[in-house]
Amino acid sequence: MAWLSKSEIDRINRDLAGISFADKRILITGGAGFLGSWMCDVLIAQEAELICLDNFASGLQSNICHHANFKKFHFIKHDITQQISIEELQLDLVVHMASRASPFEFEHYPIEILEANTIGLLNSLEIARKHDAAILYTSTSEIYGNPMVVPTPESYYGNVNPIGPRGCYDEAKRCGEAYVTAYRKQYGLDTRIARIFNTYGPRIRSDGIYARAIPRFIDQALSGMPITIFGDGTQTRSFTYVSDQIEGLIRLAALDDAKGAIANIGNDKETKIIDMARKVLEITNSGSDMTFHSLPVDDPIRRKPDISRARELLGWEPKVSLEDGLRVTIEWFRSQRREAK
Numbered sequence: 538m539a540w541l542s543k544s545e546i547d548r549i550n551r552d553l554a555g556i557s558f559a560d561k562r563i564l565i566t567g568g569a570g571f572l573g574s575w576m577c578d579v580l581i582a583q584e585a586e587l588i589c590l591d592n593f594a595s596g597l598q599s600n601i602c603h604h605a606n607f608k609k610f611h612f613i614k615h616d617i618t619q620q621i622s623i624e625e626l627q628l629d630l631v632v633h634m635a636s637r638a639s640p641f642e643f644e645h646y647p648i649e650i651l652e653a654n655t656i657g658l659l660n661s662l663e664i665a666r667k668h669d670a671a672i673l674y675t676s677t678s679e680i681y682g683n684p685m686v687v688p689t690p691e692s693y694y695g696n697v698n699p700i701g702p703r704g705c706y707d708e709a710k711r712c713g714e715a716y717v718t719a720y721r722k723q724y725g726l727d728t729r730i731a732r733i734f735n736t737y738g739p740r741i742r743s744d745g746i747y748a749r750a751i752p753r754f755i756d757q758a759l760s761g762m763p764i765t766i767f768g769d770g771t772q773t774r775s776f777t778y779v780s781d782q783i784e785g786l787i788r789l790a791a792l793d794d795a796k797g798a799i800a801n802i803g804n805d806k807e808t809k810i811i812d813m814a815r816k817v818l819e820i821t822n823s824g825s826d827m828t829f830h831s832l833p834v835d836d837p838i839r840r841k842p843d844i845s846r847a848r849e850l851l852g853w854e855p856k857v858s859l860e861d862g863l864r865v866t867i868e869w870f871r872s873q874r875r876e877a878k
Contacts (some may be wrong), residue, residue, distance in 0.1 A: 567635030616752025723831030738779030768832035770811025778862030
């Protein structure tokens with residue numbers, strides 16, 4: 538089902554401990570995507586009024602269709618790289634989440650990815666400026682490239698190849714952060730930047746070029762297909778369950794002390810890819826084999842955030858273990874398969 542477990546939405550809002558956008562008016566670009574639709578669900582549960590903007594480049598209508606009859610939910614099908622005037626509501630917050638994000642998309646849509654995080658972000662910044670609204674920009678751990686400093690703090694400048702296969706995403710996000718900073722300095726805009734680390738959970742896509750490691754492994758395990766691992770699997774990532782991610786983003790967007798802040802929002806527990814694959818096989822009770830393939834160019838060897846700032850500034854840290862998050866995600870994938878029959 539598109540609608541997420543009410544208990545998970547309630548838990549996020551309970552953990553927010555009264556932090557709420559009730560009666561606030563919010564624009565979410567990319568609101569039909571994996572993270573964007575979770576944001577919609579949680580904020581609607583808080584009684585916020587939302588404009589969800591998406592062109593379905595990678596988002597899905599099925600992620601938001603359950604809000605169609607909710608009077609405070611407004612959907613606009615639009616590509617944010619094209620200018621748009623938002624007159625329906627006087628906005629309090631703009632959340633720019635619109636961007637393709639799977640590494641397999643980088644080869645096929647590099648220009649669209651660059652434009653979403655530059656031209657699209659500029660359009661979002663202008664909307665925020667005209668409405669005198671705050672803006673939350675969802676950046677990425679990819680701005681650090683293949684980091685030489687691990688755990689990686691927000692002060693690290695990055696080790697990025699601008700002309701490599703990941704450059705369209707890495708450099709677009711880095712440029713996006715520069716635009717956000719410029720609007721804060723030149724116009725006094727209330728800005729916040731979240732550097733998101735590998736996030737997973739229900740609604741993450743597993744199909745074709747949209748698939749990232751966890752959904753791809755789950756889909757392969759449930760199908761009895763070989764688990765495809767790049768390199769020897771000893772490279773690491775820091776996997777954040779989506780409910781933890783959304784709580785961190787909302788805290789960053791809401792707290793007055795976070796004006797102008799840049800914060801890593803990710804799990805500080807580092808996990809080898811091969812260990813995560815083994816955990817998927819264990820939970821799914823799958824007999825799938827593992828196959829090993831060449832490591833992609835510029836694929837980061839380690840990924841682990843320093844989340845001291847998020848702990849101190851936002852009172853946030855991840856709560857959901859990888860095993861617990863995988864169990865929920867795997868069950869969601871199973872439910873999707875049952876519904877498709």
